[in-house]
Structure formats: C-alpha cells, structure tokens
Amino acid sequence: MDGAAELLFYVNGRKVIEKNVDPETMLLPYLRKKLRLTGTKYGCGGGGCGACTVMISRYDPVTKRIRHYPANACLMPICSVYGAAVTTVEGIGSTRTRIHPVQERIARCHGTQCGFCTPGMVMSIYTLLRNHPDPTLDQLTDALGGNLCRCTGYRPIVDACKTFCNTSGCCQSKENGVCCLNQGINGFPELEEGNKTSSKLFSEEEFLPLDPTQELIFPPELMIMAEKQPPRTRVFAGERMMWISPVTLKELLEAKAKYPQAPVIMGNTSTGPEVKFKGVFHPVIISPDRIEELNVVNSANNGLTLGAGLSLAQVKDTLAAVVLKLPEERTQTYRALLKQLGTLAGAQIRNMASLGGHIVSRHVDSDLNPLLAVGGCTLNLLSKEGARQIPVNEQFLRKCPSADLKPEEILISVNIPYSRKWEFVSAFRQAQRQQNALAIVNSGMRVFFGEGDGIIRELSISYGGVGPTTICAQNSCQKLIGRPWNEEMLDAACRLVLDEVSLPGSAPGGKVEFKRTLIISFLFKFYLEVLRLLRRMDPVHYPSLADKHESALEDFHPRHRQSARKYQKVDPKQPPQDPVGHPIMHLSGIKHATGEAIYCDDMPAMDGELFLAFVTSSRAHAKIVSIDVSEALSLPGVVDVLAEEHLQGVNSFCLLGQPEKLLESEMVFCVGQLVCAVIANSEIQARRAAKQVKIVYQDLEPVILTIEEAIQHKSFFEPERKLEYGNVDEAFKVVDHIVEGEIHLGGQEHFYMETQSMLAVPKGEDQEMDVYVSTQHPKGIQDIVASVLKLPANKVMCHVKRVGGAFGGKAFKTGVMAAITAFAANKHGRAVRCILERGEDMLITAGRHPYLGKYKAGFTKDGRILALDMEHYGNGGASLDESLFVLEMGILKLDNAYKFPNLRCRGWACRTNLPSNTALRGFGFPQAGLITEACITDVAAKCGLSPEKVRMINMYKEIDQTHYKQEINAKNLIQCWRECMAMSSYSLRKAAVEKFNSENFWKKKGLAMVPVKFPIGLGSRAAGQAAALVHIYLDGSVLVTHGGIEMGQGVHTKMIQVASRELRMPLSNVHLRGTSTETVPNANASGGSVVADLNGLAVKDACQTLLKRLEPIISKNPRGTWKDWAQAAFDESISLSATGYFRGYESNMNWETGEGHPFEYFVYGAACSEVEIDCLTGAHKNIRTDIVMDVGCSINPALDIGQIEGAFIQGMGLYTIEELNYSPQGVLYTRGPDQYKIPTICDIPTEFHVSFLPPSQDSNTLYSSKGLGESGIFLGCSVFFAIHDAVSAARQERGLRGPLKLNSPLTPEKIRMACEDKFTKMIPRDKPGSCVPWNIPI
C-alpha cells in the first residue's frame, strides 16, 4: 500500500493535486467550494435531480479507449476521481472564451428559465455528443432522463436537442406516408390568421456548428499514468475515514480480508445515499480502481459472464449488442434485463452504478435482481480463501447468512445463462412515473416448457417492492409445475401467488391494494405474452390471442416528439430596433448555460463566514419538555446554538394579521417546525451538531392532520368565507336533476430547483446588515430582519440577483429563516450562510394546500347548471400564513369559465398539525377550478353528454357578470375554445378515441378539453404598486432597476425590452444588475402573474420621464448618439436618473356584500389533451396536448410560451403524479426527488402545440400584454380529465355504472384501482381500521 497518497485528477484540462484530501468529501462540494466552479449545482444531493451533472472521462489501458460518461457529482466521492478527467460546465465554454454549441442552443432555443437546472442539462447533452456526435432524438431525451427541470416543461430543451439530430424538424416517421408536419388529425392546422402568425422562436441558421475536434482533449498525463504507473494501492486518510483504492485483485482481496466490514464502493449510488440520508458511517472504505477481473465480458457455451465492476450502462450496451447477434430464444433473459435497464434511474446513475453494487445492495425495489433470480444466474465470489459460486436465489436476496457473501468476499462477476428453446422470460415494473422512478412493484418471470407441449416444466416468479427484499414465489411455482399453460392455470397461479406474497395492510410504502393488484396483473400479462410467443413458435397448436387481450401486451412506445407554436408576428410598421413582441432570448440564457449565472450559494465565502443549520421538531403536536444543546456545543467548530431564549422580545413576526414565532421552545404544532439553529464554522460541522441537539417532547392531543379531522374538531383559522349570487335555494326547486359529490386534491411541493438559500453579512459599521437571499420578497425579508435586529429598515438591505425557481415558496418562510440567520450574523459579527438541504426544504416550507371540495349542482336535462352550492376546505397546516387569502382566491375564481346563475360557496381554512401551507403558482385556482370541473363532469355523466358539451353550454358568453358582480367580456374565451376545438381536431379525434376504445380492452384512450378564465389581480391597489429606477450614464449606457424578482419568468428580459422601446435604443445598451431594497424601496412581493405587468409600467414611466427631459437635447442633435445626448444633458445639468412608478390597478372586494372588482383583467385559454392508459398497471401516456391562449399582445412570445408550457407541465404533475405522503403521525415521507416525482422529459405530451389568439388591445396593461405565469397550471387538468375519460370508458365496458369518483393526483394507483376487473376483485382487502396504514391521505 502506498501510505499518504496524493489525489491527482484533472478538472477542465487543469491538473489538480490534493495532498490532504478528506475521503468523506464528495466531488460536488469540492468543485463548488474548493475550486470555485459553481456552475455545477446542488439540487438534492442524492442523485435524483441531475443539477450536479459533470462528465467523467477515464482512459482504459487495456482497450486503449477513453470512456466519457455523465455522473452526479453529489454522489461521487472525491477519492474516486483519481486518474480521471472531470469536465464541468465551465470547462466546455464560457462567455469569456467561446460558448459551446450545446450552451448556445439550449439558451437560444429558450430552454432556460430560472437556469438552475441548465448546467446539468448542458453536461448531459454534451457528454452524449462526445460519445455520439450524431445522436438520435431518443438518445438525447434518454440522456436527459436523469435531469429535472421545474420551469420549462422541457419542450424547448427537446427543441435544442433536435438541432443536434439529423432528424430535426420532422419526426421522420412518416406514418401512413404522411409527414408529421402536415395538417390533419395529427398535425397543427393553420389558424385563420395565417400570415399574421409566426412559428419560429429561434433561427437554426445562426447556430455555431458542433465541431468535435474542438473539444478538450483527454489529458495525456493521465493516459501515461494509466499505462505506465506501477499498480499499487492508494490510501487516503481523513479525520474520520480511510479510503483504500486497491488496483489489483490480490490487493483488493487483502484489503477486504483486513477490513471485512468495509464496503466495496463502486458507483456509491447505494452507499452514498445511506451515508447522507440515513446517517450510516463507514470508517474504512475499499474502492477498487480499474481491476480488470471486475470488468470482464465473457461469453461461454452456457451464457454471459459480466464483471461486477461494469456499470449498468455498460451492461446495457453489452446486452444490446448480444441481443442483436444471438437468436431470440437464447436471449430471453437479456431482453428482459434490457427492458428494465431502459427505465432504471437516469443516465448518470446508470453510468455510475455497478452491476455488483446493484446485486449486493439487494434493494427492495431492485429492477434487476428479480430477473437475475428467475434467470438462474450465479455469482462468482472470491476471497483470500478461494473462489466459490452462489446462486441468485431467494435466500441470497433475503440475505440469509448461509446464502450470502462472507464479509471478506468480493463479487467478481455474474453468470447470466442463455435461455433455451421453449423458455420465456419477462420483466414488469410500474412506478409513479414511467422513467427514472423506483418501481412500486416490479417482477421477473420465467417459464420453461421443455418442449412444445405447453406443460410447465420450470416456473420462477420474483417480485420487488412487495416486502423487505426481493421475494420469490417459490411454493406457488412448485405447485404449478406439470400444469398446462391455460386460463385455469392462470387463475390458480393468481390465487397461489397472492397467498404466498402476502402484503400486510400496514406495509411500508403504502399502496397495498394496488401492489396486490399489480402482483397478479403482471402475472396475467406474462401469461398472455407467453401465449403469444408459443403461438408464434407453433401456430398450429396454439390459438391466437383473443382480440380483447392483445392490448394487454403493448407497452407504451416512445414516439418521436412533435411540437409547434404559433404566436403573433409584430406589426410590420414597428421600428426594427423595437424589441417588444419579439422572441428575445432570456437575458441570462447564455450565462445559465455556461454556469456563469450567480445564485445565492454561488457567492464566495466571506472572511470568517459561519454556517447555520436548523433543528426542527419531530412531533406534530407536543410540549417541549427540554432542549439539551450541550453535546452539540461541545463538537468541533460549533460556535453557538440559538433558541427562543436568545431572541427575547424579537421572536415573533406578524405577516398577515397573526403573529408567528420564529423559533419555538415551548410547544410545537407540526413536524418540521423550527426549534433552534446551530451555528458552526462549516456546513458539515453545523449539520453534524444539529443532529446532536436532544429535545424531549410530551405529546399532546389532538393531532389533527387531515381535512376531515379538522372538520370533526372544527379546527378552522377563521369563520367561514362565503359568497352568494342569485337565489340558490329557489333555483334548486326548478331544476331537472341534482348531483352531489366531492373531490379531494392532494397538496403539491414547489420543488424549485434551488433550495432556500441566504447569506447575512454584517457590514461592521452603523449596524448595517446586508442579506443576500433567494426570495420573491426582498422588502418582506428586510422588514423581518430589521424587526429581529431591532434596527430601522434603512440599516438592512436585501439583495437578489436571481432566484433558481420560487413558485410562491420563497416569501414568508424565507423571511423567518433569513431573520434567524441575520440574528446569528449580528450576534457574532460574522457572515452567516444558510442553505437548506432538499429534504429539510421540503419538510419546512410545505406547499400547495390540499383541498376537499363538496358540490351540489342543480341542472336542466340539457346540462345547463342553474344552481350550484359548494364547500371548499383547504388544509392550511399549523399557522395561518396565506391560507385565508388562498381560500378567498379559490372562492372568487371557482366559476372558472362558467356562468352559474345561482351560486353559493363557503370556504374554511383548516388548522392542522402539518407544516404551514403557503402560496404556490395559481394560488387557490388550481384547486377551486378542479372542483368545478369535477362537478361539470358529473353533470355531463348524469345527462349522458360529453363534458365538453356541458362546458360549452355553461360557458360565459360575450358580456356578462361574475358571481362577485364584476363585468366580464368572454369573447376571447369562446374564441380560445373554438380555436382549440379546431386545432386539436377534437371531433375527429373523439371519434378515433371511441373507435380505439371499442377495439382495445386493456388499453383505453381519453380525450378532454377544458377552458380557463384566469383572473389577474392582487386584491388591493397597494399590493399592485411598483417602482423602478433608471440611470443613463455619460457613455450612453443605461442601468435599469425595478422591484421585480427574476425567478425564471424572464421579467428582467422584458424590462430591458420595455426600456429599449421607450428610450429607442438597442437592447445591448441596457443593463440590469438585480433587485435590491437599496435601489427600489418598498417593493411588493413578486408573484401573481403580474411582475412584468406592474414593474414594466414603472420602468416605462421612468423611461418616459427621462425621454421627456432629454427630448429638447435629442431634437437639437437628432443624428447624435446616446453618448452625445447624455453628455449634453450633463453639461446642461439635466438629471440622467429617474424613478418610475405605477400605482397599481384599482381593486376591491367587499366580502360582506359579495361584490367587488378584485381583478383587473382575465387571461383566457383552453387546452385539449389526449392520453392512453394501461388498465392493468395504471400507467398513462400523454399523447397530445393543444393549448390556445389569449395573451393580449405578447411582449416576448418565447418567454410567454415558456410560462404557459412550464406551468402546464407543472399542473400536469400536480393532477397526475406529484403525491405527498405523510405518516399517521404527521411526518412527511416525501423529502426528495426519489420519493416525490415531478414530471421529467419523458412525461411531456408526445405532441405539444401552443398557439396564441390574435393580438387584442387593453389600454390598461403594459402594451396590452397579459400576465401568464399562473394560468397554465390549471390547464394541466385537461390531462386529469382525459384520464378520467379513459377510466370511464374502461368501466363502462366492464359494466360498471354509477358515478366515478376520482381524486387528484390521478396516480397509477388510482387509475388501476378504478379500472376494476377480475384481478381487483381477487385481491384480499383489509377491513377499515384493521391495521395502521403506512400513510394517510392529507
């Protein structure tokens, strides 16, 4: 062994030698903090988001090849990069040198909004291109499967990818000989306005060409090192951990014999998350480096032998090559493995994770182990004692000591036998999301008939996800041997397996009945698959499958993605310099893509900076008996622990009428409540110490978690809110029918990619404090910090450069945390940084309010709703926050696009023992709107009409009045609806869907169209005021500042467009540095879709003031430059700086009289979505979405389309897959991307079309534009109702009548369980109350 080894690797072509490396350090913090390469971002720390993607390149001296692969730097131990070349986003291009085509195209195709995910996206695409300079679109989208984006909705990123494919522009599939871009049922028909619209958001001709010869070369030194360096074990010793890297098998075995308990780290994708999230600690780690024997690929007579050290990506490539070469009957197991590898994690994890690590980890949800078990695979083990083989069987998977590896043994390789004639192997899995999500249940199944008589000779079935380990249904299989492959056998098999693989009602992970159903649904699929294969082999003896069953077999195939957009062309008379109306790229787009855009945590450390970590309550409702901080304080580097006692007199802050405590030391009201804050010299020290704070609780009753419990306990924040219009009770007397129903909506996590981040810096003079923070509300932060520090506001300045996504979640709670951070900074006279980890962030900050909506509708036979009585209940959590405001907005907006002549709605904000819910994009509307649409769907079902018909009948027409008596002109609403009907070929496709459904029993399609009328307004004029400050410098350049926050929506870009138009100067002359309370005081929070609207009017005002002052000078020298004019103005003592102001829109609402004018205008739109569902698994596929929006006159169509699409995908996530899980004790389980699934690139509709109505004028708004940030969220429910439509079709065919009650999100579980069939009837059901479930519906 080589004692104190030096860690040597390259980063972006530069050699790095680390002499005192701490093996506990991961590559991500090393890059960010040590090398100051902050382009690589932290989003989750667990490999689940892709924000930290880098490219790793290694030279293999045996094959003489360089392998480039994407990796999650957050899970890469720094010691594992020895001898590798790391490329980060900074290494491929920058604005200072040259930008890389990938960076350029993602930016110019408008694939960045907040930009926080962008460096990761860039690196995933870049790495693919290094390996495949001419990739297919499928390869590109597959490469991005491990990268999450919360803003864009992915479509523009796909567009950027397309520019690297030969197939750019058209899908090339030419189905039925017709080009996809042609009009028709699958096309994007020309709208009437034809030549007044444009569809190009970028110009491909201007793109830099991709030139692979220009890329960074692999460092020759590393190549020589790999070739020449004598192999010897390297050891890196840190404070607490030793890292041993053997380079020969002999040394590996010796190390393992010496440290048998040390894990063998390969990809660290299993051990890493355990260390990080479960607190597991390994004092010694063994990490083999380039040991040939671990990387073998051998084919022998009986099968393949694959080295345990091969990555899952290498396994995938190897199997794909073998499958191409060998006959199908020999590769059954390989094909099944390939199927699972196609959806297993993202590309980064597949490239890091090793086959050996996967097998030995034996995760309950392993996708490969069930197959390796049924495939008869064996493991080749080696230790100093010698070699042996063990089978991958039930005992091994259960970790029985007799069948397990011995501590000193190493898994060298895996034998995967070829399959035989008459042998069939299949793989199944169902997850919350189709790709990059751990399976809820997966399975491997194999049958061997020996010969063609169809009698079972061998049968193996394994399941993952249904017990603590992979489970093999051995007994069931044994009992079925000798039986023919027929329906009786299937029936018996289902019963046997359900009995053997029994799942208790309280099983971890929940979804128990769904899992039971999947167990036998997969079995049914296997039965059919084998029947089909038997028939293919022997058509004479085996009948073809009944038509009805064919559809059970087809998987959802990825189809080439198509998208199109149509937006308004600018008026040809508009001056060419005027950028308003043009699809200008996001101001920071290129910087997002190069990693140069600075976010809060990218700021360099200040001298003597400290880190703050919070300690939060672990109980939902309890008295705090004691808090013991002594152990935490005794740990190295710990400076202080702040608790309530330190904040005497300043521990509360009043936001919306009710004071809230910052830190709580007496009573806690939810899990996740802030109790104290540990301050230490480093992040690691602070987090370690936070875990040592001991809190003793005394639990209190009641613990109210659900809305139903809140109703039972009458636990509401305030008396009901109520609005009544017309005479509801009288109207009910004259209607033909009445339906009553209810719908429950789960909450939603903001999942902004940048977690809560803040840095408080005491200035050391006059008690001044600067707070750099990722917030939507700098003034709010300033106020609360000033109050906690007992300072006037003029001593506290809050600065926001940009925010990596906010969606409503970075206001009040950010303020509380910033105040505590600033308090710590003030107390110690040192800068203090606080960055939440993803799990903490999700726990503390909560999100969208779960809702219960009850409705009673009275209507005529033809579907006209005359009376509507509604109740809304929002789960507000433990403190008021914005719950009441959200509830009020829900009540005001519940009419959506409909005129209900008699309407009553009452609403309650429920006080529960959950973290306090808050604002989230849409602010009450997504919940209220869905309740209304659910009611309409029920009405339609009762009338025997399509929901679209009932929607149209009840829609506002022309001039009308809302239920709060505000006038509305619905002309554009109707126009959006009609355009959407036409654009989506609704009638044709409705008929096509019906035809499909009549021909397919196990797959159903659904089509739904919903309108939206989204009111814009903030409830008061004061809330809508905005200010700006514009300076002209003597060189003619302009600096614009305003009160709005750039959080991805592109407000700064629009503001520069405004300044450019008003001052009649090129965009390049105008700059914007960020937002600060120092330049624009008292700014309102950014949100509510109006940030550009309001601030734009203020910028316009400032520019007009300046122009007015300068006009005499300009007219004196009309051919002069801005430099000339500025100098002339200066010489004449004319001020070149002006503030601009907008008072806010008139807005009022009287809740007593139920009348008002709360909104300035309405955004109209409509969306039509088509889906296909798999009735056996609950999976769904988004086939196509068409959206038509009335945007007024768009200031920037690229940004506006981005807002609509991004919001739509976020809404689609809300209504379909985003599911929060809480324990019965109120503990949030879903604390990261592994548990909480937001849409990925694979979830977007295969066809996605967005179109704008022709421009419409509105004199009150900024250049007649409309705010589009939120309205698209609701349109995501078109997918919900399309699924609803598909489920209805399935139920009708199965003879199930009666109302269909489907709650949101409409997850695979809900879809499957609603498609009742013989399998759902077969499963055992638990009697209510017979067990404590793992989770409860909130």
Ligand SMILES: Cc1cc2nc3c(=O)[nH]c(=O)nc-3n(C[C@H](O)[C@H](O)[C@H](O)COP(=O)(O)OP(=O)(O)OC[C@H]3O[C@@H](n4cnc5c(N)ncnc54)[C@H](O)[C@@H]3O)c2cc1C
């Ligand atoms: C974000 C994310 C998503 C994922 N998604 C999926 C998914 O969809 N489906 C799925 O099936 N899995 C998924 N996984 C799990 C992943 O497949 C495993 O973590 C991975 O295969 C483990 O391999 P590794 O090389 O990283 O193991 P490591 O973490 O390096 O090691 C894991 C364990 O294996 C032991 N070990 C490793 N190699 C050997 C050897 N040669 N001999 C003896 N012991 C050894 C180690 O001692 C250690 O205890 C996901 C993981 C992450 C982080």
Ligand code: FES
């Ligand atoms: S930060 Fe590494 S994957 Fe999320």
Ligand code: FES
């Ligand atoms: S742009 Fe992708 S997360 Fe914001």
